[in-house]
Amino acid sequence: MTTFTQKSSHIIPVQRRSRIIELIRLKGFISVQELSETVCVSLPTIRRDLASIAKSGIIQRSHGGATLKTNQGTTFEPDYQTAALIAQREKAAIGRLAASRLNNNQSVIFDSSSTVYEAARQAVENNLVLTAVTNDLRIAELLASGPSINLLVSGGSLRQGSYSLFGEPGTSFLQNLHVDIAFIGIHAITKTACCDTSLEVAYIKRYMAMAAEKVIVLADGSKFGAVAFFNAFEFEKSFEIITDSPPSPAIRRSLEKKGVTITLAPVEKY
Template sequence: MLPAKRRARIIELLRTEHAASLRDMAETLAISLSTLRRDVEYLCETGLLQRTHGGALLEPAALKMLEPSPEIASAIASAEKQAIGRRAAAMIQPGQTVIFDSGTTTAAAAASARERNVPFTAVTNDLAIGSMLSGNAAIHTTVTGGYVRPGSSTLLGAGAMQTLSRLRADLAFIGTHALTGETLSDTSIELAEIKSTILHAADRIVLLADSGKFFSTSFCTFGRLVDVHLVITDDKLPPEHAAVIRALGVPVETVESAPAGLRGVA
Protein backbone atom coordinates (compact mmCIF):
# COMPACT_ATOMS: atom_id res chain seq x y z
CA MET A 1 0.00 0.00 0.00
CA LEU A 2 1.34 3.45 -0.91
CA PRO A 3 2.30 5.73 2.00
CA ALA A 4 -0.30 8.36 1.07
CA LYS A 5 -3.08 5.77 1.09
CA ARG A 6 -1.91 4.31 4.42
CA ARG A 7 -1.87 7.75 6.00
CA ALA A 8 -5.29 8.54 4.56
CA ARG A 9 -6.66 5.37 6.16
CA ILE A 10 -5.13 6.33 9.51
CA ILE A 11 -6.87 9.72 9.38
CA GLU A 12 -10.17 8.09 8.44
CA LEU A 13 -9.87 5.51 11.21
CA LEU A 14 -9.24 8.21 13.80
CA ARG A 15 -12.14 10.27 12.49
CA THR A 16 -14.36 7.34 13.42
CA GLU A 17 -12.64 6.15 16.60
CA HIS A 18 -11.32 9.57 17.75
CA ALA A 19 -8.32 7.83 19.37
CA ALA A 20 -6.70 4.42 19.04
CA SER A 21 -3.63 2.49 20.13
CA LEU A 22 -0.84 1.89 17.63
CA ARG A 23 -1.33 -1.86 17.92
CA ASP A 24 -5.09 -1.65 17.23
CA MET A 25 -4.52 0.62 14.24
CA ALA A 26 -1.85 -1.68 12.81
CA GLU A 27 -4.19 -4.68 13.12
CA THR A 28 -7.16 -2.85 11.64
CA LEU A 29 -5.17 -1.53 8.70
CA ALA A 30 -3.25 -4.81 8.23
CA ILE A 31 0.17 -3.16 8.30
CA SER A 32 3.21 -3.74 10.48
CA LEU A 33 3.57 -1.90 13.75
CA SER A 34 6.85 -0.33 12.60
CA THR A 35 5.23 1.00 9.42
CA LEU A 36 2.26 2.31 11.37
CA ARG A 37 4.57 4.04 13.83
CA ARG A 38 6.45 5.83 11.00
CA ASP A 39 3.20 7.00 9.43
CA VAL A 40 1.86 8.28 12.74
CA GLU A 41 5.09 10.16 13.38
CA TYR A 42 4.82 11.76 9.94
CA LEU A 43 1.22 12.85 10.58
CA CYS A 44 2.18 14.20 14.01
CA GLU A 45 4.99 16.25 12.45
CA THR A 46 2.50 17.80 9.99
CA GLY A 47 0.23 18.74 12.89
CA LEU A 48 -2.70 16.48 11.97
CA LEU A 49 -2.28 13.96 14.81
CA GLN A 50 -1.29 14.06 18.45
CA ARG A 51 0.54 11.21 20.13
CA THR A 52 -0.93 9.65 23.24
CA HIS A 53 0.50 6.96 25.51
CA GLY A 54 0.76 4.01 23.14
CA GLY A 55 -1.47 5.55 20.49
CA ALA A 56 -2.65 8.69 18.69
CA LEU A 57 -5.65 10.94 18.19
CA LEU A 58 -6.66 13.62 15.73
CA GLU A 59 -5.58 17.13 16.62
CA PRO A 60 -9.00 18.89 16.69
CA ALA A 61 -7.73 22.49 16.61
CA ALA A 62 -5.24 21.79 13.82
CA LEU A 63 -7.83 20.18 11.55
CA LYS A 64 -9.70 23.49 11.35
CA MET A 65 -6.79 25.11 9.52
CA LEU A 66 -4.37 22.39 8.42
CA GLU A 67 -4.93 20.11 5.46
CA PRO A 68 -3.25 16.84 4.49
CA SER A 69 -0.84 16.94 1.57
CA PRO A 70 -2.53 16.69 -1.85
CA GLU A 71 -1.43 13.06 -2.14
CA ILE A 72 -3.05 12.10 1.15
CA ALA A 73 -6.14 14.24 0.54
CA SER A 74 -6.83 12.57 -2.80
CA ALA A 75 -6.52 9.13 -1.19
CA ILE A 76 -9.07 9.93 1.53
CA ALA A 77 -12.59 8.94 0.45
CA SER A 78 -11.29 8.15 -3.04
CA ALA A 79 -14.14 5.80 -3.97
CA GLU A 80 -16.75 8.24 -2.65
CA LYS A 81 -15.19 11.17 -4.48
CA GLN A 82 -15.11 9.25 -7.75
CA ALA A 83 -18.78 8.31 -7.40
CA ILE A 84 -19.74 11.90 -6.54
CA GLY A 85 -17.66 13.15 -9.46
CA ARG A 86 -19.37 10.82 -11.94
CA ARG A 87 -22.80 11.99 -10.85
CA ALA A 88 -21.78 15.64 -11.04
CA ALA A 89 -20.26 15.28 -14.51
CA ALA A 90 -23.49 13.70 -15.76
CA MET A 91 -25.24 17.01 -15.07
CA ILE A 92 -23.20 18.91 -17.66
CA GLN A 93 -25.08 19.64 -20.88
CA PRO A 94 -23.51 20.49 -24.25
CA GLY A 95 -22.70 24.18 -24.61
CA GLN A 96 -22.89 25.00 -20.90
CA THR A 97 -20.38 27.06 -18.96
CA VAL A 98 -19.20 25.30 -15.81
CA ILE A 99 -17.02 26.48 -12.89
CA PHE A 100 -14.85 23.91 -11.14
CA ASP A 101 -13.71 24.96 -7.68
CA SER A 102 -10.30 23.71 -6.57
CA GLY A 103 -10.32 20.45 -4.61
CA THR A 104 -10.08 16.69 -4.83
CA THR A 105 -13.83 16.04 -5.17
CA THR A 106 -14.25 18.70 -7.85
CA ALA A 107 -11.17 17.20 -9.54
CA ALA A 108 -13.01 13.86 -9.63
CA ALA A 109 -15.91 15.63 -11.34
CA ALA A 110 -13.51 17.17 -13.86
CA ALA A 111 -11.97 13.77 -14.61
CA SER A 112 -15.39 12.27 -15.31
CA ALA A 113 -16.40 15.30 -17.39
CA ARG A 114 -13.30 14.88 -19.54
CA GLU A 115 -14.18 11.23 -20.20
CA ARG A 116 -17.77 12.05 -21.20
CA ASN A 117 -16.49 14.02 -24.21
CA VAL A 118 -19.33 16.58 -23.98
CA PRO A 119 -18.48 20.00 -25.46
CA PHE A 120 -18.67 22.76 -22.85
CA THR A 121 -16.73 25.70 -21.45
CA ALA A 122 -14.91 25.21 -18.15
CA VAL A 123 -13.46 27.79 -15.78
CA THR A 124 -11.33 26.78 -12.80
CA ASN A 125 -9.00 28.21 -10.18
CA ASP A 126 -7.03 24.96 -10.11
CA LEU A 127 -4.01 24.39 -12.36
CA ALA A 128 -4.30 20.58 -12.15
CA ILE A 129 -8.00 20.63 -13.06
CA GLY A 130 -7.30 23.04 -15.92
CA SER A 131 -4.57 20.80 -17.27
CA MET A 132 -6.82 17.76 -16.98
CA LEU A 133 -9.76 19.34 -18.82
CA SER A 134 -7.60 20.88 -21.54
CA GLY A 135 -6.62 17.36 -22.56
CA ASN A 136 -10.03 17.03 -24.24
CA ALA A 137 -10.37 19.20 -27.35
CA ALA A 138 -14.15 19.34 -26.87
CA ILE A 139 -13.74 21.31 -23.64
CA HIS A 140 -12.80 24.99 -23.84
CA THR A 141 -10.85 25.58 -20.64
CA THR A 142 -10.06 28.87 -18.91
CA VAL A 143 -7.84 29.06 -15.83
CA THR A 144 -8.21 32.11 -13.60
CA GLY A 145 -5.37 34.41 -12.71
CA GLY A 146 -3.98 34.72 -9.22
CA TYR A 147 -1.10 33.24 -7.29
CA VAL A 148 -0.50 29.54 -6.63
CA ARG A 149 -1.18 28.44 -3.07
CA PRO A 150 2.03 26.86 -1.74
CA GLY A 151 1.98 23.07 -1.82
CA SER A 152 -1.10 22.87 -4.06
CA SER A 153 -2.44 23.66 -7.52
CA THR A 154 -5.01 26.16 -6.22
CA LEU A 155 -5.07 29.72 -7.54
CA LEU A 156 -5.97 32.43 -5.03
CA GLY A 157 -5.91 36.20 -4.71
CA ALA A 158 -7.26 39.22 -6.53
CA GLY A 159 -6.59 37.83 -10.00
CA ALA A 160 -8.67 34.72 -9.38
CA MET A 161 -11.46 36.64 -7.67
CA GLN A 162 -11.62 39.21 -10.47
CA THR A 163 -12.07 36.51 -13.11
CA LEU A 164 -14.73 34.64 -11.14
CA SER A 165 -16.66 37.77 -10.11
CA ARG A 166 -17.24 38.68 -13.76
CA LEU A 167 -18.86 35.35 -14.58
CA ARG A 168 -22.44 34.15 -14.73
CA ALA A 169 -21.96 30.47 -15.50
CA ASP A 170 -24.68 27.89 -15.95
CA LEU A 171 -23.28 25.57 -13.31
CA ALA A 172 -20.66 25.62 -10.54
CA PHE A 173 -19.22 22.65 -8.69
CA ILE A 174 -17.91 23.77 -5.32
CA GLY A 175 -16.26 21.91 -2.47
CA THR A 176 -15.96 22.58 1.26
CA HIS A 177 -13.59 21.56 4.02
CA ALA A 178 -16.44 21.37 6.52
CA LEU A 179 -20.18 21.75 6.81
CA THR A 180 -22.08 22.23 10.04
CA GLY A 181 -25.64 23.32 10.58
CA GLU A 182 -26.29 25.92 7.90
CA THR A 183 -22.66 26.98 7.47
CA LEU A 184 -19.94 26.12 4.92
CA SER A 185 -16.34 26.69 5.98
CA ASP A 186 -12.75 26.17 4.87
CA THR A 187 -9.21 26.32 6.18
CA SER A 188 -8.12 29.84 5.22
CA ILE A 189 -9.50 33.31 4.61
CA GLU A 190 -8.11 33.27 1.05
CA LEU A 191 -9.87 30.02 0.19
CA ALA A 192 -13.09 31.26 1.76
CA GLU A 193 -12.97 34.44 -0.35
CA ILE A 194 -12.68 32.44 -3.57
CA LYS A 195 -15.49 30.06 -2.63
CA SER A 196 -17.75 32.94 -1.60
CA THR A 197 -17.18 34.49 -5.02
CA ILE A 198 -18.04 31.22 -6.76
CA LEU A 199 -21.34 31.04 -4.85
CA HIS A 200 -22.42 34.18 -6.71
CA ALA A 201 -20.94 33.29 -10.11
CA ALA A 202 -23.38 30.67 -11.46
CA ASP A 203 -27.09 30.10 -11.92
CA ARG A 204 -26.88 26.68 -10.25
CA ILE A 205 -24.50 25.85 -7.40
CA VAL A 206 -23.80 22.19 -6.66
CA LEU A 207 -21.92 21.28 -3.50
CA LEU A 208 -19.75 18.17 -3.87
CA ALA A 209 -18.73 16.74 -0.50
CA ASP A 210 -18.07 13.26 0.85
CA SER A 211 -19.97 12.36 3.99
CA GLY A 212 -16.93 12.88 6.23
CA LYS A 213 -17.22 16.64 5.70
CA PHE A 214 -20.67 16.94 7.26
CA PHE A 215 -21.27 18.36 10.72
CA SER A 216 -17.65 19.33 11.28
CA THR A 217 -16.15 22.82 11.45
CA SER A 218 -13.25 24.65 9.87
CA PHE A 219 -11.52 28.00 10.31
CA CYS A 220 -13.36 30.48 8.06
CA THR A 221 -16.96 30.50 6.84
CA PHE A 222 -17.70 31.29 3.21
CA GLY A 223 -21.41 30.70 2.79
CA ARG A 224 -24.61 29.05 3.89
CA LEU A 225 -26.24 25.84 2.80
CA VAL A 226 -29.21 27.81 1.49
CA ASP A 227 -26.81 29.38 -1.05
CA VAL A 228 -26.53 25.94 -2.65
CA HIS A 229 -29.06 24.45 -5.07
CA LEU A 230 -28.05 20.79 -4.68
CA VAL A 231 -25.80 18.69 -2.46
CA ILE A 232 -24.22 15.54 -3.89
CA THR A 233 -22.63 13.23 -1.33
CA ASP A 234 -22.09 9.53 -0.72
CA ASP A 235 -24.42 6.96 0.82
CA LYS A 236 -22.53 6.90 4.12
CA LEU A 237 -24.21 10.14 5.18
CA PRO A 238 -26.60 9.25 8.03
CA PRO A 239 -30.27 9.74 7.02
CA GLU A 240 -30.86 12.10 9.95
CA HIS A 241 -28.09 14.38 8.69
CA ALA A 242 -29.56 14.41 5.21
CA ALA A 243 -32.96 15.24 6.75
CA VAL A 244 -31.50 18.30 8.50
CA ILE A 245 -30.22 19.63 5.17
CA ARG A 246 -33.45 18.89 3.32
CA ALA A 247 -35.37 20.71 6.06
CA LEU A 248 -33.56 23.85 4.92
CA GLY A 249 -35.05 23.37 1.46
CA VAL A 250 -31.78 22.10 -0.06
CA PRO A 251 -32.05 18.83 -2.04
CA VAL A 252 -29.56 16.10 -1.13
CA GLU A 253 -28.58 13.38 -3.57
CA THR A 254 -26.57 10.41 -2.32
CA VAL A 255 -24.54 8.17 -4.59
CA GLU A 256 -23.43 4.60 -3.97
CA SER A 257 -19.76 4.13 -3.25
CA ALA A 258 -17.58 1.06 -2.96
CA PRO A 259 -17.38 -0.48 0.52
CA ALA A 260 -13.61 -0.05 0.51
CA GLY A 261 -13.89 3.71 0.15
CA LEU A 262 -12.85 6.10 2.87
CA ARG A 263 -14.55 9.17 4.18
CA GLY A 264 -12.57 12.22 5.06
CA VAL A 265 -11.20 15.72 4.32
CA ALA A 266 -9.85 17.51 1.14
Protein backbone atom coordinates (compact mmCIF):
# COMPACT_ATOMS: atom_id res chain seq x y z
CA MET A 1 0.00 0.00 0.00
CA THR A 2 2.76 2.40 -0.83
CA THR A 3 1.24 4.15 -3.79
CA PHE A 4 -1.61 6.54 -3.40
CA THR A 5 -3.95 7.33 -6.22
CA GLN A 6 -6.21 10.33 -5.95
CA LYS A 7 -8.82 9.08 -8.32
CA SER A 8 -11.70 8.27 -6.06
CA SER A 9 -13.94 10.55 -8.10
CA HIS A 10 -13.44 8.57 -11.27
CA ILE A 11 -16.38 8.07 -13.51
CA ILE A 12 -16.80 4.92 -15.50
CA PRO A 13 -17.58 5.13 -19.21
CA VAL A 14 -21.14 3.96 -18.83
CA GLN A 15 -21.86 6.67 -16.33
CA ARG A 16 -20.42 9.30 -18.57
CA ARG A 17 -22.55 8.18 -21.47
CA SER A 18 -25.56 8.21 -19.26
CA ARG A 19 -24.83 11.81 -18.33
CA ILE A 20 -24.42 12.70 -21.98
CA ILE A 21 -27.81 11.22 -22.79
CA GLU A 22 -29.38 13.14 -19.95
CA LEU A 23 -27.80 16.38 -21.03
CA ILE A 24 -29.07 15.92 -24.55
CA ARG A 25 -32.53 15.07 -23.32
CA LEU A 26 -32.47 18.15 -21.16
CA LYS A 27 -31.33 20.64 -23.76
CA GLY A 28 -32.42 19.05 -26.99
CA PHE A 29 -29.09 19.83 -28.62
CA ILE A 30 -25.57 20.01 -27.29
CA SER A 31 -22.17 20.67 -28.84
CA VAL A 32 -19.22 18.36 -28.61
CA GLN A 33 -17.24 21.22 -27.06
CA GLU A 34 -19.74 21.80 -24.31
CA LEU A 35 -19.98 18.11 -23.56
CA SER A 36 -16.24 17.87 -23.37
CA GLU A 37 -16.08 20.67 -20.83
CA THR A 38 -19.03 19.43 -18.85
CA VAL A 39 -17.93 15.85 -18.39
CA CYS A 40 -14.20 16.65 -18.49
CA VAL A 41 -12.92 14.35 -21.20
CA SER A 42 -11.27 15.03 -24.52
CA LEU A 43 -13.10 15.76 -27.75
CA PRO A 44 -12.29 12.41 -29.36
CA THR A 45 -13.74 10.58 -26.40
CA ILE A 46 -16.94 12.57 -26.62
CA ARG A 47 -17.16 11.79 -30.29
CA ARG A 48 -16.68 8.12 -29.63
CA ASP A 49 -19.35 8.23 -26.96
CA LEU A 50 -21.77 10.02 -29.23
CA ALA A 51 -21.13 7.55 -32.00
CA SER A 52 -21.81 4.69 -29.65
CA ILE A 53 -25.01 6.22 -28.31
CA ALA A 54 -26.17 7.21 -31.76
CA LYS A 55 -25.70 3.66 -32.94
CA SER A 56 -28.25 2.52 -30.42
CA GLY A 57 -30.71 5.00 -31.87
CA ILE A 58 -31.38 7.31 -28.94
CA ILE A 59 -29.72 10.38 -30.35
CA GLN A 60 -28.87 11.80 -33.72
CA ARG A 61 -25.39 12.91 -34.55
CA SER A 62 -24.85 16.25 -36.30
CA HIS A 63 -21.84 18.38 -37.09
CA GLY A 64 -20.48 19.82 -33.92
CA GLY A 65 -22.85 18.03 -31.60
CA ALA A 66 -25.88 15.83 -31.24
CA THR A 67 -29.65 16.16 -30.98
CA LEU A 68 -32.41 14.11 -29.54
CA LYS A 69 -33.83 11.83 -32.14
CA THR A 70 -37.22 13.26 -32.97
CA ASN A 71 -38.61 10.16 -34.57
CA GLN A 72 -38.35 7.44 -31.99
CA GLY A 73 -38.25 4.74 -34.61
CA THR A 74 -40.53 1.83 -33.97
CA THR A 75 -37.99 -0.74 -34.91
CA PHE A 76 -35.02 0.45 -32.98
CA GLU A 77 -33.81 -1.98 -30.43
CA PRO A 78 -31.68 -0.35 -27.76
CA ASP A 79 -29.27 -2.91 -26.47
CA TYR A 80 -29.52 -3.55 -22.78
CA GLN A 81 -26.40 -1.59 -22.08
CA THR A 82 -27.73 1.69 -23.44
CA ALA A 83 -31.31 1.13 -22.39
CA ALA A 84 -30.11 0.93 -18.85
CA LEU A 85 -28.46 4.29 -19.17
CA ILE A 86 -31.52 6.42 -19.60
CA ALA A 87 -32.04 8.32 -16.39
CA GLN A 88 -31.32 5.26 -14.30
CA ARG A 89 -30.46 7.19 -11.17
CA GLU A 90 -33.50 9.38 -11.43
CA LYS A 91 -35.81 6.45 -11.91
CA ALA A 92 -34.32 4.64 -8.95
CA ALA A 93 -34.72 7.72 -6.79
CA ILE A 94 -38.33 8.25 -7.82
CA GLY A 95 -39.11 4.58 -7.30
CA ARG A 96 -37.57 4.62 -3.86
CA LEU A 97 -39.62 7.56 -2.73
CA ALA A 98 -42.76 6.10 -4.26
CA ALA A 99 -42.32 2.81 -2.44
CA SER A 100 -42.02 4.70 0.83
CA ARG A 101 -45.62 5.83 0.34
CA LEU A 102 -46.82 2.24 0.73
CA ASN A 103 -47.95 0.50 3.88
CA ASN A 104 -48.65 -3.14 4.56
CA ASN A 105 -51.98 -4.61 3.52
CA GLN A 106 -52.69 -1.96 0.97
CA SER A 107 -53.91 -2.61 -2.54
CA VAL A 108 -51.82 -0.99 -5.23
CA ILE A 109 -51.93 -0.60 -9.00
CA PHE A 110 -48.58 -0.66 -10.77
CA ASP A 111 -48.88 0.84 -14.21
CA SER A 112 -46.61 -0.24 -17.05
CA SER A 113 -43.57 2.04 -16.93
CA SER A 114 -39.89 1.74 -16.24
CA THR A 115 -40.11 4.22 -13.40
CA VAL A 116 -42.97 2.34 -11.81
CA TYR A 117 -40.86 -0.79 -12.25
CA GLU A 118 -38.35 0.72 -9.87
CA ALA A 119 -41.10 1.40 -7.36
CA ALA A 120 -42.21 -2.21 -7.62
CA ARG A 121 -38.66 -3.37 -7.10
CA GLN A 122 -38.39 -1.37 -3.93
CA ALA A 123 -41.72 -2.67 -2.73
CA VAL A 124 -40.52 -6.24 -3.18
CA GLU A 125 -37.25 -5.46 -1.50
CA ASN A 126 -39.01 -3.95 1.52
CA ASN A 127 -41.03 -7.16 1.87
CA LEU A 128 -44.25 -5.24 1.88
CA VAL A 129 -47.50 -7.16 2.25
CA LEU A 130 -49.53 -5.96 -0.71
CA THR A 131 -52.29 -6.79 -3.07
CA ALA A 132 -50.80 -5.66 -6.36
CA VAL A 133 -52.41 -5.17 -9.73
CA THR A 134 -50.39 -4.62 -12.88
CA ASN A 135 -50.70 -4.61 -16.65
CA ASP A 136 -46.97 -5.06 -17.23
CA LEU A 137 -45.35 -8.43 -17.74
CA ARG A 138 -41.98 -7.44 -16.36
CA ILE A 139 -43.49 -5.90 -13.26
CA ALA A 140 -45.68 -8.98 -12.89
CA GLU A 141 -42.66 -11.21 -12.99
CA LEU A 142 -40.87 -9.02 -10.50
CA LEU A 143 -43.80 -8.93 -8.10
CA ALA A 144 -44.23 -12.68 -8.46
CA SER A 145 -40.94 -13.06 -6.67
CA GLY A 146 -42.26 -11.22 -3.63
CA PRO A 147 -43.53 -13.92 -1.28
CA SER A 148 -45.78 -11.54 0.58
CA ILE A 149 -47.41 -10.06 -2.49
CA ASN A 150 -50.78 -11.13 -3.75
CA LEU A 151 -50.57 -10.42 -7.45
CA LEU A 152 -53.31 -9.81 -9.99
CA VAL A 153 -52.60 -9.32 -13.66
CA SER A 154 -55.12 -7.30 -15.61
CA GLY A 155 -54.85 -9.21 -18.87
CA GLY A 156 -55.14 -7.95 -22.42
CA SER A 157 -53.17 -7.74 -25.63
CA LEU A 158 -49.46 -7.16 -25.61
CA ARG A 159 -48.32 -3.84 -26.96
CA GLN A 160 -45.65 -4.52 -29.57
CA GLY A 161 -42.21 -3.47 -28.50
CA SER A 162 -43.08 -3.23 -24.82
CA TYR A 163 -44.29 -5.47 -22.06
CA SER A 164 -47.55 -3.77 -21.35
CA LEU A 165 -51.03 -5.14 -21.81
CA PHE A 166 -53.97 -3.15 -23.12
CA GLY A 167 -57.55 -3.77 -24.17
CA GLU A 168 -59.74 -6.59 -22.95
CA PRO A 169 -60.09 -8.18 -20.52
CA GLY A 170 -57.91 -5.77 -18.59
CA THR A 171 -59.89 -2.64 -19.34
CA SER A 172 -63.16 -4.02 -18.00
CA PHE A 173 -61.36 -5.51 -15.06
CA LEU A 174 -59.88 -2.18 -14.08
CA GLN A 175 -63.26 -0.51 -14.29
CA ASN A 176 -64.57 -2.77 -11.57
CA LEU A 177 -61.58 -2.35 -9.35
CA HIS A 178 -60.98 -0.27 -6.24
CA VAL A 179 -57.54 0.12 -4.78
CA ASP A 180 -55.81 2.33 -2.27
CA ILE A 181 -53.00 3.65 -4.43
CA ALA A 182 -52.17 3.75 -8.13
CA PHE A 183 -48.65 4.36 -9.35
CA ILE A 184 -48.95 5.64 -12.87
CA GLY A 185 -46.16 6.35 -15.32
CA ILE A 186 -46.88 8.88 -18.01
CA HIS A 187 -45.34 10.23 -21.20
CA ALA A 188 -46.32 13.85 -20.90
CA ILE A 189 -47.58 16.18 -18.22
CA THR A 190 -49.31 19.40 -19.25
CA LYS A 191 -50.67 22.15 -17.03
CA THR A 192 -53.87 20.29 -16.34
CA ALA A 193 -53.58 16.69 -17.46
CA CYS A 194 -51.52 13.61 -18.16
CA CYS A 195 -51.23 12.53 -21.77
CA ASP A 196 -49.91 9.53 -23.60
CA THR A 197 -49.02 8.55 -27.10
CA SER A 198 -51.77 6.09 -27.86
CA LEU A 199 -55.46 6.00 -27.19
CA GLU A 200 -55.53 2.50 -25.76
CA VAL A 201 -52.77 3.22 -23.31
CA ALA A 202 -54.38 6.49 -22.28
CA TYR A 203 -57.61 4.64 -21.55
CA ILE A 204 -55.86 2.13 -19.35
CA LYS A 205 -54.27 4.88 -17.33
CA ARG A 206 -57.56 6.69 -17.00
CA TYR A 207 -59.25 3.64 -15.55
CA MET A 208 -56.34 3.09 -13.24
CA ALA A 209 -56.61 6.62 -11.95
CA MET A 210 -60.36 6.20 -11.47
CA ALA A 211 -59.90 2.96 -9.55
CA ALA A 212 -57.56 4.44 -6.97
CA GLU A 213 -58.23 6.33 -3.80
CA LYS A 214 -54.90 8.10 -4.25
CA VAL A 215 -53.11 8.61 -7.54
CA ILE A 216 -49.36 9.02 -7.59
CA VAL A 217 -47.84 9.93 -10.94
CA LEU A 218 -44.21 8.93 -11.36
CA ALA A 219 -42.36 10.93 -13.99
CA ASP A 220 -38.84 12.12 -14.51
CA GLY A 221 -38.35 15.80 -15.28
CA SER A 222 -38.34 15.35 -19.05
CA LYS A 223 -42.04 14.60 -18.99
CA PHE A 224 -43.13 18.09 -18.05
CA GLY A 225 -44.30 20.06 -21.04
CA ALA A 226 -43.70 17.15 -23.38
CA VAL A 227 -46.16 16.54 -26.13
CA ALA A 228 -48.48 13.58 -26.46
CA PHE A 229 -51.76 13.40 -28.23
CA PHE A 230 -54.15 11.52 -26.06
CA ASN A 231 -55.50 12.78 -22.80
CA ALA A 232 -55.33 10.11 -20.13
CA PHE A 233 -56.80 11.98 -17.18
CA GLU A 234 -57.12 15.45 -15.69
CA PHE A 235 -55.34 16.20 -12.47
CA GLU A 236 -57.51 16.37 -9.43
CA LYS A 237 -57.06 17.34 -5.87
CA SER A 238 -54.99 14.92 -3.79
CA PHE A 239 -53.05 13.72 -6.82
CA GLU A 240 -49.33 13.57 -6.26
CA ILE A 241 -46.44 13.77 -8.70
CA ILE A 242 -43.10 12.29 -7.73
CA THR A 243 -40.29 13.50 -9.94
CA ASP A 244 -36.57 14.24 -9.90
CA SER A 245 -36.51 17.81 -11.16
CA PRO A 246 -39.15 20.51 -10.80
CA PRO A 247 -41.32 21.62 -13.71
CA SER A 248 -41.32 25.14 -15.09
CA PRO A 249 -42.90 27.74 -12.76
CA ALA A 250 -45.89 28.09 -15.06
CA ILE A 251 -46.71 24.40 -14.95
CA ARG A 252 -45.95 24.26 -11.30
CA ARG A 253 -48.31 27.08 -10.42
CA SER A 254 -51.07 25.59 -12.49
CA LEU A 255 -50.69 22.18 -10.91
CA GLU A 256 -50.54 23.53 -7.40
CA LYS A 257 -53.66 25.56 -7.99
CA LYS A 258 -55.35 22.28 -8.78
CA GLY A 259 -54.25 20.88 -5.46
CA VAL A 260 -51.61 18.56 -6.87
CA THR A 261 -48.63 17.84 -4.64
CA ILE A 262 -45.25 17.80 -6.36
CA THR A 263 -42.54 15.89 -4.53
CA LEU A 264 -38.90 15.89 -5.53
CA ALA A 265 -36.99 12.65 -5.07
CA PRO A 266 -33.37 13.16 -4.00
CA VAL A 267 -31.11 11.75 -6.71
CA GLU A 268 -27.80 10.20 -5.77
CA LYS A 269 -24.85 12.22 -6.93
CA TYR A 270 -22.14 10.78 -9.09
